Amino acid sequence: MSQVRKVSPMSLMSSPVLALSVGQLRRRPAAFAGLAAALLLATATVTLFGSLVAAQVTAPRAVTRAPVAGPGVLVIAGAFGEIAVLVALFVVVNALGFTLRQQHRDLALLRTVAATPRQVRRVVRAQVVATVLLAAVPGCAAGLLAARAFLTALQRRGMAAPGLHIPGTPVPMLVALGVALLVGLAAAAASAWRVTRPAPAVALAEGTAEGTGAATGGSRVAAVLRPVAGVAVLAGGVLLLRLAATRPPGELDKAGQAALLGSMVLLVALALLGPLAARALAALLGAPVRALVPRAGWLADANLRGYAARLSSAVVPVALLVGLSGTMLIMTSTAERVARATGAATSVTKASDIWLRQAELGLLVCFAAVSTVNTLVALTADRRREFALLRLVGSTRRQLLRMLSMEAALTTAIGVLLGAAVAAASSGAFSWAVRGSVVPVVPGAGCAWVVLGAALLTVPGIVGTGVWASGGSAVASVSGERG
Structure with missing residues (x-):
């Protein structure tokens, strides 16, 4: 031999x-x-x-x-x-x-x-x-x-x-x-x-373990260590939010910094616990989608729940965009309400510093948008062989695009919900410190624009890349190498 x-x-x-x-x-x-x-x-x-x-x-x-x-x-x-x-x-x-x-x-x-x-x-x-x-x-x-x-x-x-x-x-x-x-x-x-x-x-x-449900020794170790690390980071984020919530009312700026840093730590925990959280939300939101759109909805729900790591990679950038943007918008609105009520301006409520925070928010949105588009485009493009197999068993391109539209809608909803949870926890801690209530002042228009922006980045990114990835010869795509 x-x-x-x-x-x-x-x-x-x-x-x-x-x-x-x-x-x-x-x-x-x-x-x-x-x-x-x-x-x-x-x-x-x-x-x-x-x-x-x-x-x-x-x-x-x-x-x-x-x-x-x-x-x-x-x-x-x-x-x-x-x-x-x-x-x-x-x-x-x-x-x-x-x-x-x-x-x-x-x-x-x-x-x-x-x-x-x-x-x-x-x-x-x-x-x-x-x-x-x-x-x-x-x-x-x-x-x-x-x-x-x-x-x-x-x-x-x-x-x-x-x-x-x-x-x-x-x-x-x-x-x-x-x-x-x-x-x-x-x-x-x-x-x-x-x-x-x-x-x-x-x-x-292990390269195909997720798709087949197989679990090797290395993947089992990673499957155990990742949630443990996620829980540890989550505990750190909760401690930071507790620090923000317990700041005296006069230390509004320090409470804001602790709450914003806490939101970052929570997002890191979300990245580690993403497959678990995303799969749970997909199971919850998938039921009405399957009922409303039986065929495409069932296939979209099965894809999202069956590939938890891929779903997590898709929703974490969306959650980052919504979580950071929502936290900063809600904290600023809450601080402005407190300043108007007390007449005491701080570095969170002065006009020049509001401009600073808007500039920072714009930079953070840039990062989150780039991360969202890059991840979604690469994830969808990597599914060319999967789309080709579906076409070979009788699916039309129209049915594939309908399935991808359902997946995009579910991905957007899951990412928005996870990001909103981070924003609610962070801004709630800040609100407790500055006004004694866990219910912050929510700017409806600003938050609506954040959700709309997340949808505009997610849905066209998935569907548009899917149109490209599902084109060409299905036989050639299946016989060629994956990705």
Whole structure:
């Protein structure tokens, strides 16, 4: 019997590693394009707020001591940049995890032809480094331009000294590059562990375990560790909300920061517990859909509940968009109501700082929108073989699109409900601290726009990609490789 030649570690050190990495980049452009967009926004955000810090630190003492309206550039960069950078990194980790999950079978196949775990990890690291480097230059350039525009806007409102300017130092851009590489490599190591830890045959079986219901040793371990980690993170989020709720009424700003940070932690917990929460809501919402649209509704409900991980990947970005946007809108409305009642203005209710929060909200919505579109497009495009099989057993394209429309509606509803739960918990804690009631002031029009925006991102993303993915020859799609 002929033996498979062992691939030496040195043979994959340079050109073979690059060839395999570039091959994956070419075969899965949708997944890697989404990761590149997330990395671009992340490097731009770190560069933006890092440049503001550099402008303040490198300015002459006479400029830094000039009186300004508001907390100052350093406080703005720290307080607002903290949340924005956390969201940016969350989006990057989510995009990278999804990109690598799509390659699970391909990476496992490498191991079956005698590639070592170390070699597979090198391939994954090379992909991440290549994507980071591709996104770094435009991301840093965009962040630098945004920093100059943001500083000008602050100076126009008297919130920054007129003599401040963005310095030419490359330090903020190098920090942004370093952060993107560090986060990317750490997330890649965690994702590659699932492929490289078990035996090659076991890793290959795990690539289709979700669809068949099979459970291997590695997937069972992950199935146990993920909920445990999710519960631990959820407990941390609850503690942050308790801290926000117990702040004295005079510390409205600190209560707001704790509540916003708590919403971020809850969203991380949601990402970990997503398959469980999404499957439960899908079971609840699927019943009326099956009754109203028997055929397409039944198939859509079965797809969503049968592929819990895929559903979780789809609804988490929607929940991120709704949760963060809703939290900030409701908290601001609640603070404004309290300020009108008491006559005491704070940094949450002053006009200049409301503008700051609106700018931050716009940035966060950008991240959530990019994450939502990228994830949904890549998820739907990866189902081309599934659509082809349905066509071969007699489904028409019209029936497929009807099924996808039902799936899109259910995905939107589940994501909105999960995001609304996070927003309700966070803004409720804030409301208890500032007005003694867990019922906050909800801006109906603003929240309606958030829900509409989530629907406009989700439904066309799924249905439009489905139209493209279900085209062409069904036989060719089935006989070709998946994705």
